[in-house]
Amino acid sequence: xxxxxxxxxxxxxxxxxxxxxxxxxxxxxxxxxxxxxxxxxxxxxxxxxxxxxxxxxxxxxxxxxxxxxxxxxxxxxxxxxxxxxxxxxxxxxxxxxxxxxxxxxxxxxxxxxxxxxxxxxxxxxxxxxxxxxxxxxxxxxxxxxxxxxxxxxxxxxxxxxxxxxxxxxxxxxxxxxxxxxxxxxxxxxxxxxxxxxxxxxxxxxxxxxxxxxxxxxxxxxxxxxxxxxxxxxxxxxxxxxxxxxxxxxxxxxxxxxxxxxxxxxxxxxxxxxxxxxxxxxxxxxxxxxxxxxxxxxxxxxxxxxxxxxxxxxxxxxxxxxxxxxxxxxxxxxxxxxxxxxxxxxxxxxxxxxxxxxxxxxxxxxxxxxxxxxxxxxxxxxxxxx
Amino acid sequence: xxxxxxxxxxxxxxxxxxxxxxxxxxxxxxxxxxxxxxxxxxxxxxxxxxxxxxxxxxxxxxxxxxxxxxxxxxxxxxxxxxxxxxxxxxxxxxxxxxxxxxxxxxxxxxxxxxxxxxxxxxxxxxxxxxxxxxxxxxxxxxxxxxxxxxxxxxxxxxxxxxxxxxxxxxxxxxxxxxxxxxxxxxxxxxxxxxxxxxxxxxxxxxxxxxxxxxxxxxxxxxxxxxxxxxxxxxxxxxxxxxxxxxxxxxxxxxxxxxxxxxxxxxxxxxxxxxxxxxxxxxxxxxxxxxxxxxxxxxxxxxxxxxxxxxxxxxxxxxxxxxxxxxxxxxxxxxxxxxxxxxxxxxxxxxxxxxxxxxxxxxxxxxxxxxxxxxxxxxxxxxxxxxxxxxxxxxxxxxxxxxxxxxxxxxxxxxxxxxxxxxxxxxxxxxxxxxxxxxxxxxxxxxxxxxxxxxxxxxxxxxxxxxxxxxxxxxxxxxxxxxxxxxxxxxxxxxxxxxxxxxxx
Numbered sequence: 001x002x003x004x005x006x007x008x009x010x011x012x013x014x015x016x017x018x019x020x021x022x023x024x025x026x027x028x029x030x031x032x033x034x035x036x037x038x039x040x041x042x043x044x045x046x047x048x049x050x051x052x053x054x055x056x057x058x059x060x061x062x063x064x065x066x067x068x069x070x071x072x073x074x075x076x077x078x079x080x081x082x083x084x085x086x087x088x089x090x091x092x093x094x095x096x097x098x099x100x101x102x103x104x105x106x107x108x109x110x111x112x113x114x115x116x117x118x119x120x121x122x123x124x125x126x127x128x129x130x131x132x133x134x135x136x137x138x139x140x141x142x143x144x145x146x147x148x149x150x151x152x153x154x155x156x157x158x159x160x161x162x163x164x165x166x167x168x169x170x171x172x173x174x175x176x177x178x179x180x181x182x183x184x185x186x187x188x189x190x191x192x193x194x195x196x197x198x199x200x201x202x203x204x205x206x207x208x209x210x211x212x213x214x215x216x217x218x219x220x221x222x223x224x225x226x227x228x229x230x231x232x233x234x235x236x237x238x239x240x241x242x243x244x245x246x247x248x249x250x251x252x253x254x255x256x257x258x259x260x261x262x263x264x265x266x267x268x269x270x271x272x273x274x275x276x277x278x279x280x281x282x283x284x285x286x287x288x289x290x291x292x293x294x295x296x297x298x299x300x301x302x303x304x305x306x307x308x309x310x311x312x313x314x315x316x317x318x319x320x321x322x323x324x325x326x327x328x329x330x331x332x333x334x335x336x337x338x339x340x341x342x343x344x345x346x347x348x349x350x351x352x353x354x355x356x357x358x359x360x361x362x363x364x365x366x367x368x369x370x371x372x373x374x375x376x377x378x379x380x381x382x383x384x385x
Numbered sequence: 386x387x388x389x390x391x392x393x394x395x396x397x398x399x400x401x402x403x404x405x406x407x408x409x410x411x412x413x414x415x416x417x418x419x420x421x422x423x424x425x426x427x428x429x430x431x432x433x434x435x436x437x438x439x440x441x442x443x444x445x446x447x448x449x450x451x452x453x454x455x456x457x458x459x460x461x462x463x464x465x466x467x468x469x470x471x472x473x474x475x476x477x478x479x480x481x482x483x484x485x486x487x488x489x490x491x492x493x494x495x496x497x498x499x500x501x502x503x504x505x506x507x508x509x510x511x512x513x514x515x516x517x518x519x520x521x522x523x524x525x526x527x528x529x530x531x532x533x534x535x536x537x538x539x540x541x542x543x544x545x546x547x548x549x550x551x552x553x554x555x556x557x558x559x560x561x562x563x564x565x566x567x568x569x570x571x572x573x574x575x576x577x578x579x580x581x582x583x584x585x586x587x588x589x590x591x592x593x594x595x596x597x598x599x600x601x602x603x604x605x606x607x608x609x610x611x612x613x614x615x616x617x618x619x620x621x622x623x624x625x626x627x628x629x630x631x632x633x634x635x636x637x638x639x640x641x642x643x644x645x646x647x648x649x650x651x652x653x654x655x656x657x658x659x660x661x662x663x664x665x666x667x668x669x670x671x672x673x674x675x676x677x678x679x680x681x682x683x684x685x686x687x688x689x690x691x692x693x694x695x696x697x698x699x700x701x702x703x704x705x706x707x708x709x710x711x712x713x714x715x716x717x718x719x720x721x722x723x724x725x726x727x728x729x730x731x732x733x734x735x736x737x738x739x740x741x742x743x744x745x746x747x748x749x750x751x752x753x754x755x756x757x758x759x760x761x762x763x764x765x766x767x768x769x770x771x772x773x774x775x776x777x778x779x780x781x782x783x784x785x786x787x788x789x790x791x792x793x794x795x796x797x798x799x800x801x802x803x804x805x806x807x808x809x810x811x812x813x814x815x816x817x818x819x820x821x822x823x824x825x826x827x828x829x830x831x832x833x834x835x836x837x838x839x840x841x842x843x844x845x846x847x848x849x850x851x852x853x854x855x856x857x858x859x860x861x862x863x864x865x866x867x868x869x870x871x872x873x874x875x876x877x878x879x880x881x882x883x884x885x886x887x888x889x
Contacts, residue, residue, distance in 0.1 A: 087558035090548040113534040124521040127434040382554040
């Protein structure tokens with residue numbers, strides 16, 4: 001396995017030092033993600049927004065912080081860096097900086113591009129009716145780039161360090177958790193609400209997205225329980241957002257108001273991914289890296305087995321009155337929802353039921369997802385600059 | 386057979402029309418919020434959902450604490466309306482307040498304007514139609530800037546892939562060998578194909594959104610106007626032949642009468658704008674309306690038909706008709722029908738002789754009329770001996786004004802209360818939760834209008850209309866009043882200038 005390659009003595013810190021620019025990108029990635037979750041809650045609770053809402057500010061802060069920190073780093077590495085720093089960089093249009101920094105700069109530029117484009121879009125086609133629009137996709141690409149850039153910077157530190165301090169591993173697992181949060185945000189209509197957990201698409205979508213990230217963490221992040229840590233960080237991130245958002249009062253400001261919400265509507269309860277992470281870590285600890293196809297098959301099967309059992313029953317719990325409290329934060333709906341008995345039912349179970357065949361398909365998708373995760377994890381384990 | 390001309394006219398109407406009126410999407414309202422007389426202007430955003438700009442001007446000296454505005458989209462299942470917005474005082478103008486209105490759904494809104502001050506609180510409703518009427522073009526500088534940034538991002542992404550494959554896995558200080566360089570080139574080649582595919586997909590997506598948006602732009606239902614002889618007279622028939630109207634799954638709510646008439650129809654002679662008629666066709670069925678045609682001179686006429694729905698949605702149907710030689714007789718199908726040959730005799734820049742020997746004077750002042758600025762549409766009727774004429778209400782109003790731009794791009798029907806439809810206002814005032822049953826509200830409204838007392842006579846002989854012209858150009862204005870039981874029509878021509886460019 002290439003991840004085990006012995007790092008060079010050059011440019012290899014032996015203690016866990018977190019360079020300022022890495023810290024800046026981690027804060028930026030966190031700020032942007034908090035902003036996105038906050039903004040979605042804002043649209044579900046208050047409805048109208050301006051350029052200057054705090055949620056938007058948190059997103060912009062992510063872009064500005066990552067862009068300026070990494071832009072400055074590129075200038076310094078190109079023109080004024082020590083040999084060590086220059087050696088640990090890649091060339092880009094004649095300039096030098098670590099790969100992660102370039103990805104962050106690209107992300108900040110994408111975010112800047114999306115601004116005027118989005119503004120024109122609103123004036124031409126109306127204010128956002130759909131979350132998915134071309135300017136929003138460019139914004140999302142920019143945010144992903146900032147998150148990936150931060151991950152790459154941490155990984156290159158981790159991979160250049162002889163002693164492999166746990167700090168870098170934990171931070172890399174945290175960045176994987178942020179990427180899992182992206183999956184939760186984009187897939188809110190497929191895998192977000194517990195009411196969806198008894199239909200086939202739910203398992204298919206989860207099988208496509210989750211193994212890729214957790215398996216990549218298992219391969220690329222140097223922790224004994226890296227997938228478990230990433231899964232736990234993902235769940236913790238959601239829970240903090242759920243608990244904090246509920247503390248803020250909110251009044252809908254757009255007619256028609258069908259559901260008079262009184263505080264910020266939190267995101268759905270996170271997927272129960274810690275058992276899945278444990279399963280992935282256990283399988284990866286027992287099957288070596290030499291047979292990645294076989295490993296993928298095992299990981300895919302393990303994912304669907306554990307995920308299906310845990311989510312199926314846990315979702316049933318989330319629809320009971322015992323979950324309708326501050327701790328779980330469920331049964332809270334948009335101001336524009338016409339609340340009814342559908343809140344406590346499983347959706348689309350007639351049109352899209354879970355069958356052995358659908359679970360088999362989900363397992364196949366999970367195998368492919370795990371295989372891609374291993375490829376990506378192998379690349380992450382080799383990342384030095 | 387349908388000639389191509391009306392179709393062309395209708396096509397032109399598609400992009401130019403705004404609901405309720407043609408080419409004049411903004412709402413002008415003058416009325417009273419309790420004890421406070423106000424003039425309200427709502428500038429349409431042209432898109433839905435969109436932000437309309439509302440201004441509230443206080444027309445009398447009052448100490449006002451604050452002005453609140455709230456757009457209400459009626460739905461009986463609504464839990465509670467959102468809190469109203471506090472309009473900001475406009476700096477430098479003590480009587481003007483401004484706010485943004487969030488119009489999220491297409492259709493008819495009632496905007497609640499509340500004024501709080503020394504005389505207590507007073508509220509008025511202003512009907513506003515929210516429809517998408519335009520698609521903003523991508524201005525060249527912005528397009529070029531976005532294209533440049535996009536190219537930068539695409540090239541940057543490809544370079545990033547190259548750098549990642551070539552160098553990112555190397556030990557610090559090591560130089561990429563030929564194998565890595567070659568692999569980086571291959572990766573960049575593959576990425577180019579992927580990015581090109583993504584760009585093509587993005588383009589197709591954008592085009593699909595654009596096409597869907599354009600197909601959803603508001604246009605009034607198609608209507609056809611025809612003329613036939615009946616006995617000695619001529620009859621004008623307007624048929625609403627749009628599938629959205631005639632199909633069994635009709636999307637529109639039933640029509641409600643606006644000052645006693647289901648349809649107010651205007652005939653304006655094409656190009657010369659001399660002949661003009663204001664008729665009130667009677668419904669034969671839910672799609673066909675007929676009126677006896679006055680002896681207008683032969684020629685092509687534009688047809689504008691105002692209708693109001695139970696939902697409060699007001700719209701203007703647009704058609705065109707060729708009139709032959711006038712018939713010898715005209716028996717009015719409605720006592721409120723009126724027409725003028727508009728030959729221009731006895732008409733000057735600001736005086737128009739009326740049929741009963743009196744004269745209408747446009748008190749316009751000397752300043753030129755400018756687009757988007759309050760137009761001084763104030764008209765005084767003087768008797769032959771120069772005294773103010775006593776005016777009677779004409780269909781519940783002191784007067785009606787119709788304004789048409791020479792090329793037909795603008796047509797608007799005004800009252801002293803502004804561009805709003807009074808029937809739309811009445812539907813908002815009368816509406817109850819049970820009014821989801823179609824036709825229920827219309828019945829109540831009809832009963833109310835039948836028993837309604839006409840407002841008193843206008844002793845001063847002066848009528849005025851709040852409005853601002855939406856486009857520069859040559860306009861014709863017809864003002865109709867009633868005196869001694871006779872409907873009188875004054876006509877004026879004027880030029881409206883473009884707004885001067887902002888001072889540097």
